[in-house]
Amino acid sequence: xxxxxxxxxxSMSEFKKNPAAVLREAKGRxxxxxxxxxxxxxxxxxxxxxxMLDELADxxxxxKAIDRLADKAKAVEVDLDDL
Numbered sequence: 001x002x003x004x005x006x007x008x009x010x011s012m013s014e015f016k017k018n019p020a021a022v023l024r025e026a027k028g029r030x031x032x033x034x035x036x037x038x039x040x041x042x043x044x045x046x047x048x049x050x051x052m053l054d055e056l057a058d059x060x061x062x063x064k065a066i067d068r069l070a071d072k073a074k075a076v077e078v079d080l081d082d083l
Contacts, residue, residue: 004039006032012040019043 009032010022022031023043031043044052068074 002038004032004034006030006039006042008032009034009039011035015043 012035015033028045032039033041
């Protein structure tokens with residue numbers, strides 16, 4: 001069984017009846033929309049979605065920085081005053 005990664009959930013049929021009501025009742029919290037008792041998708045408000053994208057971008061930059069630090073042969077010496 002697929003885990004439900006939200007504390008709130010609704011059925012697909014309830015969501016189709018009135019998506020605005022589901023959004024209003026969620027009060028900014030993520031909602032799992034279920035189809036046959038498994039998550040079909042998650043509904044999140046725009047601020048949370050933006051925060052999630054920011055976290056993913058930060059994680060990607062962190063991985064790139066770690067990879068670049070590991071390859072010191074490509075390091076370039078710079079003077080901080082030149083930056």
